[in-house]
Amino acid sequence: MTGRSDDRPTPSLEDYLEAIAELKAEGGKATVTALGKVIGVKKPSVHSAMKKLVEAGLVTHEKYGDVRLTPAGARIADEVCRRHKALLSFLANILMVDPTIAEQDACKMEHALSEESIHRLEKYISFVRECYPGSPEWGDIFDRYVDQGRDERTIPDGDGVRH
Amino acid sequence: MTGRSDDRPTPSLEDYLEAIAELKAEGGKATVTALGKVIGVKKPSVHSAMKKLVEAGLVTHEKYGDVRLTPAGARIADEVCRRHKALLSFLANILMVDPTIAEQDACKMEHALSEESIHRLEKYISFVRECYPGSPEWGDIFDRYVDQGRDERTIPDGDGVRH
DNA sequence: ACGAAATGTAAGCCTGGGCTAACATTTACG
DNA sequence: CGTAAATGTTAGCCCAGGCTTACATTTCGT
CATH class of the missing domain: 1.10.60 (Diphtheria Toxin Repressor; domain 2)
Structure with missing residues:
Protein backbone atom coordinates (compact mmCIF):
# COMPACT_ATOMS: atom_id res chain seq x y z
CA MET A 1 0.00 0.00 0.00
CA THR A 2 3.03 2.27 -0.14
CA GLY A 3 2.62 3.52 -3.67
CA ARG A 4 1.42 2.12 -6.95
CA SER A 5 3.87 1.03 -9.66
CA ASP A 6 6.89 2.27 -7.73
CA ASP A 7 9.17 0.29 -10.01
CA ARG A 8 10.40 3.42 -11.71
CA PRO A 9 12.80 3.28 -14.60
CA THR A 10 16.31 4.37 -13.68
CA PRO A 11 16.94 8.12 -13.46
CA SER A 12 18.69 8.00 -16.78
CA LEU A 13 15.78 6.30 -18.52
CA GLU A 14 13.34 8.70 -16.91
CA ASP A 15 15.33 11.52 -18.42
CA TYR A 16 15.01 9.99 -21.86
CA LEU A 17 11.26 9.58 -21.48
CA GLU A 18 10.94 13.15 -20.35
CA ALA A 19 13.00 14.40 -23.28
CA ILE A 20 10.91 12.41 -25.75
CA ALA A 21 7.72 13.93 -24.36
CA GLU A 22 9.31 17.37 -24.43
CA LEU A 23 10.29 17.09 -28.08
CA LYS A 24 6.84 15.92 -29.06
CA ALA A 25 5.26 18.72 -27.06
CA GLU A 26 7.31 21.18 -29.06
CA GLY A 27 5.88 19.67 -32.20
CA GLY A 28 9.09 17.94 -33.21
CA LYS A 29 10.07 14.34 -33.77
CA ALA A 30 11.98 12.43 -31.15
CA THR A 31 14.98 11.43 -33.21
CA VAL A 32 18.13 9.85 -31.86
CA THR A 33 20.23 12.94 -32.54
CA ALA A 34 17.65 15.33 -31.14
CA LEU A 35 17.47 13.32 -27.94
CA GLY A 36 21.23 13.26 -27.74
CA LYS A 37 21.36 17.01 -27.95
CA VAL A 38 18.63 17.58 -25.39
CA ILE A 39 20.11 15.19 -22.86
CA GLY A 40 23.72 15.91 -23.65
CA VAL A 41 24.94 12.47 -24.67
CA LYS A 42 26.16 10.93 -27.90
CA LYS A 43 24.01 9.05 -30.35
CA PRO A 44 25.09 5.54 -29.42
CA SER A 45 24.15 6.24 -25.82
CA VAL A 46 20.69 7.26 -26.92
CA HIS A 47 20.46 4.16 -29.04
CA SER A 48 21.20 1.76 -26.23
CA ALA A 49 18.86 3.61 -23.90
CA MET A 50 16.09 3.28 -26.48
CA LYS A 51 16.76 -0.43 -26.65
CA LYS A 52 16.09 -0.67 -22.95
CA LEU A 53 12.96 1.45 -23.17
CA VAL A 54 11.65 -0.71 -26.00
CA GLU A 55 12.27 -3.82 -23.94
CA ALA A 56 10.44 -2.22 -21.06
CA GLY A 57 7.52 -1.49 -23.34
CA LEU A 58 7.76 2.25 -22.80
CA VAL A 59 8.56 3.36 -26.34
CA THR A 60 8.43 2.04 -29.88
CA HIS A 61 11.38 2.51 -32.16
CA GLU A 62 11.57 0.99 -35.62
CA LYS A 63 14.92 0.78 -37.31
CA TYR A 64 15.98 4.18 -38.58
CA GLY A 65 12.67 5.65 -37.46
CA ASP A 66 11.75 8.08 -34.71
CA VAL A 67 10.90 7.18 -31.14
CA ARG A 68 7.35 7.20 -29.81
CA LEU A 69 6.02 6.79 -26.33
CA THR A 70 3.68 3.92 -25.66
CA PRO A 71 0.74 4.68 -23.37
CA ALA A 72 2.74 3.29 -20.46
CA GLY A 73 5.74 5.40 -21.44
CA ALA A 74 3.61 8.50 -21.81
CA ARG A 75 2.16 7.95 -18.38
CA ILE A 76 5.61 7.79 -16.82
CA ALA A 77 6.83 10.77 -18.81
CA ASP A 78 3.90 12.78 -17.51
CA MET B 1 31.45 32.67 -8.63
CA THR B 2 28.96 29.83 -9.00
CA GLY B 3 29.80 27.91 -5.85
CA ARG B 4 32.91 27.02 -3.93
CA SER B 5 34.40 23.52 -4.08
CA ASP B 6 31.48 22.13 -6.05
CA ASP B 7 33.51 19.07 -6.95
CA ARG B 8 31.51 16.88 -4.63
CA PRO B 9 32.32 13.24 -4.14
CA THR B 10 29.85 10.91 -5.86
CA PRO B 11 26.54 10.32 -4.07
CA SER B 12 27.78 6.93 -2.99
CA LEU B 13 30.95 8.31 -1.46
CA GLU B 14 29.00 11.07 0.24
CA ASP B 15 26.90 8.38 1.84
CA TYR B 16 29.99 6.68 3.19
CA LEU B 17 31.32 9.93 4.63
CA GLU B 18 28.00 10.62 6.25
CA ALA B 19 27.86 7.14 7.74
CA ILE B 20 31.37 7.45 9.13
CA ALA B 21 30.46 10.72 10.83
CA GLU B 22 27.26 9.19 12.12
CA LEU B 23 29.04 6.24 13.67
CA LYS B 24 31.59 8.49 15.36
CA ALA B 25 28.83 10.75 16.62
CA GLU B 26 27.24 7.75 18.30
CA GLY B 27 30.54 7.11 20.03
CA GLY B 28 31.39 4.07 17.96
CA LYS B 29 34.23 3.18 15.63
CA ALA B 30 33.78 3.36 11.91
CA THR B 31 34.69 -0.20 11.03
CA VAL B 32 34.23 -1.80 7.66
CA THR B 33 31.46 -4.09 8.85
CA ALA B 34 29.65 -1.36 10.74
CA LEU B 35 29.68 0.84 7.67
CA GLY B 36 28.41 -2.02 5.58
CA LYS B 37 25.49 -2.50 7.91
CA VAL B 38 24.60 1.18 8.07
CA ILE B 39 24.72 1.67 4.33
CA GLY B 40 23.40 -1.73 3.39
CA VAL B 41 26.29 -3.09 1.36
CA LYS B 42 28.79 -5.91 1.79
CA LYS B 43 32.26 -5.54 3.24
CA PRO B 44 34.19 -5.59 -0.02
CA SER B 45 32.08 -2.74 -1.31
CA VAL B 46 32.95 -0.71 1.75
CA HIS B 47 36.57 -1.60 1.29
CA SER B 48 36.81 -0.33 -2.25
CA ALA B 49 34.88 2.81 -1.36
CA MET B 50 37.37 3.48 1.43
CA LYS B 51 40.19 3.09 -1.05
CA LYS B 52 38.68 5.89 -3.12
CA LEU B 53 38.11 8.10 -0.10
CA VAL B 54 41.71 7.58 1.02
CA GLU B 55 42.92 8.52 -2.44
CA ALA B 56 40.75 11.62 -2.31
CA GLY B 57 42.29 12.52 1.04
CA LEU B 58 38.95 12.41 2.82
CA VAL B 59 39.64 9.56 5.24
CA THR B 60 42.53 7.64 6.68
CA HIS B 61 42.40 3.89 6.86
CA GLU B 62 45.33 1.76 7.97
CA LYS B 63 45.29 -1.91 7.19
CA TYR B 64 42.92 -3.75 9.49
CA GLY B 65 42.23 -0.52 11.35
CA ASP B 66 39.18 1.69 11.57
CA VAL B 67 38.32 4.56 9.30
CA ARG B 68 38.75 8.19 10.30
CA LEU B 69 37.71 11.37 8.61
CA THR B 70 40.40 13.82 7.66
CA PRO B 71 39.56 17.49 8.24
CA ALA B 72 38.54 17.74 4.59
CA GLY B 73 36.41 14.63 4.93
CA ALA B 74 34.79 15.89 8.09
CA ARG B 75 33.94 19.15 6.39
CA ILE B 76 32.16 17.35 3.58
CA ALA B 77 30.41 14.99 5.97
CA ASP B 78 29.08 17.97 7.88
C1' DA C 1 19.30 9.74 -59.89
C1' DC C 2 23.51 9.61 -57.70
C1' DG C 3 26.85 10.75 -54.35
C1' DA C 4 27.85 13.58 -50.11
C1' DA C 5 26.16 14.77 -45.70
C1' DA C 6 23.29 13.64 -42.11
C1' DT C 7 21.46 10.28 -39.41
C1' DG C 8 21.09 5.64 -37.29
C1' DT C 9 23.27 1.26 -35.68
C1' DA C 10 26.88 -2.07 -34.07
C1' DA C 11 30.90 -3.48 -31.62
C1' DG C 12 33.76 -2.94 -28.15
C1' DC C 13 35.89 -0.25 -24.37
C1' DC C 14 35.84 2.28 -19.71
C1' DT C 15 34.27 3.73 -15.04
C1' DG C 16 31.44 3.46 -10.89
C1' DG C 17 29.66 0.66 -7.69
C1' DG C 18 27.75 -3.26 -6.41
C1' DC C 19 28.52 -8.69 -5.62
C1' DT C 20 30.71 -13.60 -4.26
C1' DA C 21 34.33 -16.64 -3.07
C1' DA C 22 38.61 -17.21 -1.20
C1' DC C 23 42.23 -15.78 1.70
C1' DA C 24 44.60 -12.98 5.63
C1' DT C 25 44.64 -11.07 10.05
C1' DT C 26 43.03 -10.08 14.48
C1' DT C 27 40.30 -11.06 18.62
C1' DA C 28 38.53 -13.60 22.06
C1' DC C 29 37.67 -17.67 24.71
C1' DG C 30 38.24 -22.23 26.74
C1' DC D 1 48.27 -20.05 24.22
C1' DG D 2 46.21 -21.86 20.48
C1' DT D 3 42.37 -22.19 17.67
C1' DA D 4 37.67 -20.70 16.14
C1' DA D 5 35.00 -16.76 15.08
C1' DA D 6 34.95 -12.26 13.63
C1' DT D 7 36.76 -8.99 10.86
C1' DG D 8 39.43 -7.16 6.90
C1' DT D 9 41.33 -7.78 2.23
C1' DT D 10 41.93 -9.42 -2.54
C1' DA D 11 40.58 -11.08 -6.95
C1' DG D 12 37.44 -11.39 -10.20
C1' DC D 13 32.71 -10.96 -11.84
C1' DC D 14 28.35 -8.19 -13.28
C1' DC D 15 25.41 -4.32 -14.67
C1' DA D 16 24.32 0.56 -15.87
C1' DG D 17 25.46 4.02 -18.68
C1' DG D 18 28.52 6.65 -20.73
C1' DC D 19 32.23 6.81 -24.82
C1' DT D 20 34.75 6.11 -29.69
C1' DT D 21 35.29 4.09 -33.96
C1' DA D 22 33.43 2.01 -37.81
C1' DC D 23 29.70 0.82 -40.68
C1' DA D 24 24.70 1.17 -42.61
C1' DT D 25 20.94 3.71 -44.23
C1' DT D 26 18.45 7.61 -45.47
C1' DT D 27 17.96 12.35 -47.27
C1' DC D 28 19.06 16.02 -50.21
C1' DG D 29 21.11 18.98 -53.49
C1' DT D 30 22.64 19.56 -57.88
Whole structure:
Protein backbone atom coordinates (compact mmCIF):
# COMPACT_ATOMS: atom_id res chain seq x y z
CA MET A 1 0.00 0.00 0.00
CA THR A 2 3.03 2.27 -0.14
CA GLY A 3 2.62 3.52 -3.67
CA ARG A 4 1.42 2.12 -6.95
CA SER A 5 3.87 1.03 -9.66
CA ASP A 6 6.89 2.27 -7.73
CA ASP A 7 9.17 0.29 -10.01
CA ARG A 8 10.40 3.42 -11.71
CA PRO A 9 12.80 3.28 -14.60
CA THR A 10 16.31 4.37 -13.68
CA PRO A 11 16.94 8.12 -13.46
CA SER A 12 18.69 8.00 -16.78
CA LEU A 13 15.78 6.30 -18.52
CA GLU A 14 13.34 8.70 -16.91
CA ASP A 15 15.33 11.52 -18.42
CA TYR A 16 15.01 9.99 -21.86
CA LEU A 17 11.26 9.58 -21.48
CA GLU A 18 10.94 13.15 -20.35
CA ALA A 19 13.00 14.40 -23.28
CA ILE A 20 10.91 12.41 -25.75
CA ALA A 21 7.72 13.93 -24.36
CA GLU A 22 9.31 17.37 -24.43
CA LEU A 23 10.29 17.09 -28.08
CA LYS A 24 6.84 15.92 -29.06
CA ALA A 25 5.26 18.72 -27.06
CA GLU A 26 7.31 21.18 -29.06
CA GLY A 27 5.88 19.67 -32.20
CA GLY A 28 9.09 17.94 -33.21
CA LYS A 29 10.07 14.34 -33.77
CA ALA A 30 11.98 12.43 -31.15
CA THR A 31 14.98 11.43 -33.21
CA VAL A 32 18.13 9.85 -31.86
CA THR A 33 20.23 12.94 -32.54
CA ALA A 34 17.65 15.33 -31.14
CA LEU A 35 17.47 13.32 -27.94
CA GLY A 36 21.23 13.26 -27.74
CA LYS A 37 21.36 17.01 -27.95
CA VAL A 38 18.63 17.58 -25.39
CA ILE A 39 20.11 15.19 -22.86
CA GLY A 40 23.72 15.91 -23.65
CA VAL A 41 24.94 12.47 -24.67
CA LYS A 42 26.16 10.93 -27.90
CA LYS A 43 24.01 9.05 -30.35
CA PRO A 44 25.09 5.54 -29.42
CA SER A 45 24.15 6.24 -25.82
CA VAL A 46 20.69 7.26 -26.92
CA HIS A 47 20.46 4.16 -29.04
CA SER A 48 21.20 1.76 -26.23
CA ALA A 49 18.86 3.61 -23.90
CA MET A 50 16.09 3.28 -26.48
CA LYS A 51 16.76 -0.43 -26.65
CA LYS A 52 16.09 -0.67 -22.95
CA LEU A 53 12.96 1.45 -23.17
CA VAL A 54 11.65 -0.71 -26.00
CA GLU A 55 12.27 -3.82 -23.94
CA ALA A 56 10.44 -2.22 -21.06
CA GLY A 57 7.52 -1.49 -23.34
CA LEU A 58 7.76 2.25 -22.80
CA VAL A 59 8.56 3.36 -26.34
CA THR A 60 8.43 2.04 -29.88
CA HIS A 61 11.38 2.51 -32.16
CA GLU A 62 11.57 0.99 -35.62
CA LYS A 63 14.92 0.78 -37.31
CA TYR A 64 15.98 4.18 -38.58
CA GLY A 65 12.67 5.65 -37.46
CA ASP A 66 11.75 8.08 -34.71
CA VAL A 67 10.90 7.18 -31.14
CA ARG A 68 7.35 7.20 -29.81
CA LEU A 69 6.02 6.79 -26.33
CA THR A 70 3.68 3.92 -25.66
CA PRO A 71 0.74 4.68 -23.37
CA ALA A 72 2.74 3.29 -20.46
CA GLY A 73 5.74 5.40 -21.44
CA ALA A 74 3.61 8.50 -21.81
CA ARG A 75 2.16 7.95 -18.38
CA ILE A 76 5.61 7.79 -16.82
CA ALA A 77 6.83 10.77 -18.81
CA ASP A 78 3.90 12.78 -17.51
CA GLU A 79 4.70 11.75 -13.97
CA VAL A 80 8.30 12.81 -14.30
CA CYS A 81 7.26 16.08 -15.84
CA ARG A 82 4.82 16.67 -13.00
CA ARG A 83 7.59 16.10 -10.47
CA HIS A 84 9.87 18.39 -12.37
CA LYS A 85 7.34 21.18 -12.51
CA ALA A 86 6.50 20.94 -8.84
CA LEU A 87 10.13 21.02 -7.77
CA LEU A 88 10.97 23.83 -10.14
CA SER A 89 8.04 25.85 -8.95
CA PHE A 90 9.01 25.38 -5.34
CA LEU A 91 12.65 26.24 -5.90
CA ALA A 92 12.09 29.17 -8.21
CA ASN A 93 8.88 30.69 -6.87
CA ILE A 94 8.95 29.93 -3.19
CA LEU A 95 12.61 29.58 -2.30
CA MET A 96 13.42 32.01 -5.09
CA VAL A 97 16.57 30.23 -6.11
CA ASP A 98 18.24 31.50 -9.25
CA PRO A 99 16.22 30.11 -12.20
CA THR A 100 19.16 28.40 -13.84
CA ILE A 101 20.17 26.65 -10.65
CA ALA A 102 16.57 25.84 -9.82
CA GLU A 103 16.23 24.14 -13.18
CA GLN A 104 19.40 22.11 -12.64
CA ASP A 105 18.37 21.04 -9.17
CA ALA A 106 14.86 20.11 -10.26
CA CYS A 107 16.35 17.91 -12.98
CA LYS A 108 18.29 15.94 -10.43
CA MET A 109 15.71 15.80 -7.69
CA GLU A 110 12.86 14.74 -9.92
CA HIS A 111 14.21 11.21 -9.77
CA ALA A 112 14.60 11.11 -6.04
CA LEU A 113 11.24 12.11 -4.62
CA SER A 114 8.53 9.64 -3.69
CA GLU A 115 5.01 9.95 -4.97
CA GLU A 116 3.84 10.90 -1.51
CA SER A 117 6.29 13.74 -1.13
CA ILE A 118 5.53 15.16 -4.55
CA HIS A 119 1.84 14.98 -3.85
CA ARG A 120 2.23 16.96 -0.68
CA LEU A 121 4.66 19.36 -2.29
CA GLU A 122 2.13 20.14 -5.03
CA LYS A 123 -0.51 20.77 -2.43
CA TYR A 124 1.86 22.92 -0.45
CA ILE A 125 2.63 25.04 -3.48
CA SER A 126 -1.00 25.74 -4.25
CA PHE A 127 -1.70 26.20 -0.56
CA VAL A 128 0.92 28.89 -0.33
CA ARG A 129 -0.26 30.46 -3.55
CA GLU A 130 -3.80 30.67 -2.24
CA CYS A 131 -2.88 31.84 1.21
CA TYR A 132 -0.61 34.59 -0.04
CA PRO A 133 -2.48 35.54 -3.16
CA GLY A 134 -0.19 37.55 -5.34
CA SER A 135 1.48 39.10 -2.34
CA PRO A 136 4.28 41.17 -3.81
CA GLU A 137 5.72 41.74 -0.35
CA TRP A 138 6.43 38.07 0.18
CA GLY A 139 9.43 37.98 -2.09
CA ASP A 140 10.99 41.04 -0.51
CA ILE A 141 10.37 39.89 3.03
CA PHE A 142 11.86 36.46 2.50
CA ASP A 143 14.71 37.84 0.45
CA ARG A 144 15.70 40.19 3.24
CA TYR A 145 15.36 37.37 5.70
CA VAL A 146 17.73 35.23 3.67
CA ASP A 147 20.32 37.95 3.42
CA GLN A 148 20.06 39.17 6.98
CA GLY A 149 19.09 36.14 9.00
CA ARG A 150 16.14 37.82 10.67
CA ASP A 151 12.96 39.43 9.50
CA GLU A 152 13.20 43.12 10.38
CA ARG A 153 15.51 43.30 13.34
CA THR A 154 19.00 42.11 12.61
CA ILE A 155 19.99 39.54 15.20
CA PRO A 156 22.84 37.46 13.86
CA ASP A 157 22.35 33.80 14.68
CA GLY A 158 25.91 32.75 13.96
CA ASP A 159 25.20 29.64 11.96
CA GLY A 160 28.30 30.26 9.92
CA VAL A 161 26.57 30.60 6.59
CA ARG A 162 27.09 34.09 5.40
CA HIS A 163 27.91 34.44 1.69
CA MET B 1 31.45 32.67 -8.63
CA THR B 2 28.96 29.83 -9.00
CA GLY B 3 29.80 27.91 -5.85
CA ARG B 4 32.91 27.02 -3.93
CA SER B 5 34.40 23.52 -4.08
CA ASP B 6 31.48 22.13 -6.05
CA ASP B 7 33.51 19.07 -6.95
CA ARG B 8 31.51 16.88 -4.63
CA PRO B 9 32.32 13.24 -4.14
CA THR B 10 29.85 10.91 -5.86
CA PRO B 11 26.54 10.32 -4.07
CA SER B 12 27.78 6.93 -2.99
CA LEU B 13 30.95 8.31 -1.46
CA GLU B 14 29.00 11.07 0.24
CA ASP B 15 26.90 8.38 1.84
CA TYR B 16 29.99 6.68 3.19
CA LEU B 17 31.32 9.93 4.63
CA GLU B 18 28.00 10.62 6.25
CA ALA B 19 27.86 7.14 7.74
CA ILE B 20 31.37 7.45 9.13
CA ALA B 21 30.46 10.72 10.83
CA GLU B 22 27.26 9.19 12.12
CA LEU B 23 29.04 6.24 13.67
CA LYS B 24 31.59 8.49 15.36
CA ALA B 25 28.83 10.75 16.62
CA GLU B 26 27.24 7.75 18.30
CA GLY B 27 30.54 7.11 20.03
CA GLY B 28 31.39 4.07 17.96
CA LYS B 29 34.23 3.18 15.63
CA ALA B 30 33.78 3.36 11.91
CA THR B 31 34.69 -0.20 11.03
CA VAL B 32 34.23 -1.80 7.66
CA THR B 33 31.46 -4.09 8.85
CA ALA B 34 29.65 -1.36 10.74
CA LEU B 35 29.68 0.84 7.67
CA GLY B 36 28.41 -2.02 5.58
CA LYS B 37 25.49 -2.50 7.91
CA VAL B 38 24.60 1.18 8.07
CA ILE B 39 24.72 1.67 4.33
CA GLY B 40 23.40 -1.73 3.39
CA VAL B 41 26.29 -3.09 1.36
CA LYS B 42 28.79 -5.91 1.79
CA LYS B 43 32.26 -5.54 3.24
CA PRO B 44 34.19 -5.59 -0.02
CA SER B 45 32.08 -2.74 -1.31
CA VAL B 46 32.95 -0.71 1.75
CA HIS B 47 36.57 -1.60 1.29
CA SER B 48 36.81 -0.33 -2.25
CA ALA B 49 34.88 2.81 -1.36
CA MET B 50 37.37 3.48 1.43
CA LYS B 51 40.19 3.09 -1.05
CA LYS B 52 38.68 5.89 -3.12
CA LEU B 53 38.11 8.10 -0.10
CA VAL B 54 41.71 7.58 1.02
CA GLU B 55 42.92 8.52 -2.44
CA ALA B 56 40.75 11.62 -2.31
CA GLY B 57 42.29 12.52 1.04
CA LEU B 58 38.95 12.41 2.82
CA VAL B 59 39.64 9.56 5.24
CA THR B 60 42.53 7.64 6.68
CA HIS B 61 42.40 3.89 6.86
CA GLU B 62 45.33 1.76 7.97
CA LYS B 63 45.29 -1.91 7.19
CA TYR B 64 42.92 -3.75 9.49
CA GLY B 65 42.23 -0.52 11.35
CA ASP B 66 39.18 1.69 11.57
CA VAL B 67 38.32 4.56 9.30
CA ARG B 68 38.75 8.19 10.30
CA LEU B 69 37.71 11.37 8.61
CA THR B 70 40.40 13.82 7.66
CA PRO B 71 39.56 17.49 8.24
CA ALA B 72 38.54 17.74 4.59
CA GLY B 73 36.41 14.63 4.93
CA ALA B 74 34.79 15.89 8.09
CA ARG B 75 33.94 19.15 6.39
CA ILE B 76 32.16 17.35 3.58
CA ALA B 77 30.41 14.99 5.97
CA ASP B 78 29.08 17.97 7.88
CA GLU B 79 27.84 19.52 4.68
CA VAL B 80 25.99 16.38 3.68
CA CYS B 81 24.52 16.07 7.12
CA ARG B 82 23.38 19.68 6.98
CA ARG B 83 21.65 19.04 3.66
CA HIS B 84 20.06 15.92 5.04
CA LYS B 85 18.70 17.67 8.08
CA ALA B 86 17.29 20.57 6.11
CA LEU B 87 15.53 18.31 3.65
CA LEU B 88 14.23 16.03 6.34
CA SER B 89 12.95 18.95 8.33
CA PHE B 90 11.17 20.39 5.33
CA LEU B 91 9.60 17.09 4.33
CA ALA B 92 8.62 15.96 7.79
CA ASN B 93 7.75 19.22 9.52
CA ILE B 94 6.46 21.43 6.78
CA LEU B 95 5.10 19.07 4.13
CA MET B 96 4.35 16.60 6.91
CA VAL B 97 5.27 13.59 4.86
CA ASP B 98 5.33 10.28 6.71
CA PRO B 99 8.60 10.22 8.70
CA THR B 100 9.86 7.01 7.19
CA ILE B 101 9.29 8.22 3.65
CA ALA B 102 10.66 11.64 4.50
CA GLU B 103 13.84 10.00 5.71
CA GLN B 104 14.19 7.93 2.54
CA ASP B 105 13.58 10.90 0.30
CA ALA B 106 16.00 13.09 2.21
CA CYS B 107 18.67 10.41 1.80
CA LYS B 108 18.32 10.53 -1.94
CA MET B 109 17.86 14.24 -2.39
CA GLU B 110 20.76 15.23 -0.19
CA HIS B 111 23.06 14.47 -3.11
CA ALA B 112 21.10 16.41 -5.67
CA LEU B 113 20.67 19.87 -4.21
CA SER B 114 23.01 22.75 -4.88
CA GLU B 115 24.56 24.77 -2.11
CA GLU B 116 22.42 27.73 -3.07
CA SER B 117 19.16 25.82 -2.85
CA ILE B 118 20.02 24.28 0.48
CA HIS B 119 21.00 27.64 1.83
CA ARG B 120 17.67 29.12 0.87
CA LEU B 121 15.81 26.06 2.07
CA GLU B 122 17.39 26.39 5.50
CA LYS B 123 16.40 30.00 5.64
CA TYR B 124 12.91 29.17 4.49
CA ILE B 125 12.51 26.60 7.23
CA SER B 126 13.50 28.98 9.98
CA PHE B 127 11.49 31.73 8.35
CA VAL B 128 8.37 29.60 8.48
CA ARG B 129 9.15 28.52 12.00
CA GLU B 130 9.45 32.10 13.14
CA CYS B 131 6.45 33.37 11.23
CA TYR B 132 4.16 30.65 12.50
CA PRO B 133 5.62 30.22 15.96
CA GLY B 134 4.37 26.95 17.32
CA SER B 135 1.05 27.35 15.58
CA PRO B 136 -0.75 24.12 16.28
CA GLU B 137 -3.42 25.00 13.74
CA TRP B 138 -1.00 25.00 10.86
CA GLY B 139 -0.71 21.25 10.67
CA ASP B 140 -4.45 20.75 10.72
CA ILE B 141 -5.16 23.41 8.16
CA PHE B 142 -2.61 22.14 5.69
CA ASP B 143 -3.57 18.54 6.33
CA ARG B 144 -7.18 19.25 5.51
CA TYR B 145 -6.07 21.17 2.48
CA VAL B 146 -4.06 18.20 1.25
CA ASP B 147 -6.91 15.77 1.75
CA GLN B 148 -9.66 17.96 0.43
CA GLY B 149 -8.02 20.14 -2.17
CA ARG B 150 -9.33 23.33 -0.66
CA ASP B 151 -9.04 25.04 2.66
CA GLU B 152 -12.45 24.78 4.31
CA ARG B 153 -14.92 24.02 1.56
CA THR B 154 -14.68 20.48 0.17
CA ILE B 155 -14.11 20.54 -3.56
CA PRO B 156 -12.66 17.18 -4.67
CA ASP B 157 -10.02 17.51 -7.34
CA GLY B 158 -9.97 13.84 -8.33
CA ASP B 159 -6.25 13.37 -8.77
CA GLY B 160 -6.58 9.69 -7.91
CA VAL B 161 -4.03 9.59 -5.11
CA ARG B 162 -5.79 8.67 -1.95
CA HIS B 163 -3.82 6.37 0.40
C1' DA C 1 19.30 9.74 -59.89
C1' DC C 2 23.51 9.61 -57.70
C1' DG C 3 26.85 10.75 -54.35
C1' DA C 4 27.85 13.58 -50.11
C1' DA C 5 26.16 14.77 -45.70
C1' DA C 6 23.29 13.64 -42.11
C1' DT C 7 21.46 10.28 -39.41
C1' DG C 8 21.09 5.64 -37.29
C1' DT C 9 23.27 1.26 -35.68
C1' DA C 10 26.88 -2.07 -34.07
C1' DA C 11 30.90 -3.48 -31.62
C1' DG C 12 33.76 -2.94 -28.15
C1' DC C 13 35.89 -0.25 -24.37
C1' DC C 14 35.84 2.28 -19.71
C1' DT C 15 34.27 3.73 -15.04
C1' DG C 16 31.44 3.46 -10.89
C1' DG C 17 29.66 0.66 -7.69
C1' DG C 18 27.75 -3.26 -6.41
C1' DC C 19 28.52 -8.69 -5.62
C1' DT C 20 30.71 -13.60 -4.26
C1' DA C 21 34.33 -16.64 -3.07
C1' DA C 22 38.61 -17.21 -1.20
C1' DC C 23 42.23 -15.78 1.70
C1' DA C 24 44.60 -12.98 5.63
C1' DT C 25 44.64 -11.07 10.05
C1' DT C 26 43.03 -10.08 14.48
C1' DT C 27 40.30 -11.06 18.62
C1' DA C 28 38.53 -13.60 22.06
C1' DC C 29 37.67 -17.67 24.71
C1' DG C 30 38.24 -22.23 26.74
C1' DC D 1 48.27 -20.05 24.22
C1' DG D 2 46.21 -21.86 20.48
C1' DT D 3 42.37 -22.19 17.67
C1' DA D 4 37.67 -20.70 16.14
C1' DA D 5 35.00 -16.76 15.08
C1' DA D 6 34.95 -12.26 13.63
C1' DT D 7 36.76 -8.99 10.86
C1' DG D 8 39.43 -7.16 6.90
C1' DT D 9 41.33 -7.78 2.23
C1' DT D 10 41.93 -9.42 -2.54
C1' DA D 11 40.58 -11.08 -6.95
C1' DG D 12 37.44 -11.39 -10.20
C1' DC D 13 32.71 -10.96 -11.84
C1' DC D 14 28.35 -8.19 -13.28
C1' DC D 15 25.41 -4.32 -14.67
C1' DA D 16 24.32 0.56 -15.87
C1' DG D 17 25.46 4.02 -18.68
C1' DG D 18 28.52 6.65 -20.73
C1' DC D 19 32.23 6.81 -24.82
C1' DT D 20 34.75 6.11 -29.69
C1' DT D 21 35.29 4.09 -33.96
C1' DA D 22 33.43 2.01 -37.81
C1' DC D 23 29.70 0.82 -40.68
C1' DA D 24 24.70 1.17 -42.61
C1' DT D 25 20.94 3.71 -44.23
C1' DT D 26 18.45 7.61 -45.47
C1' DT D 27 17.96 12.35 -47.27
C1' DC D 28 19.06 16.02 -50.21
C1' DG D 29 21.11 18.98 -53.49
C1' DT D 30 22.64 19.56 -57.88
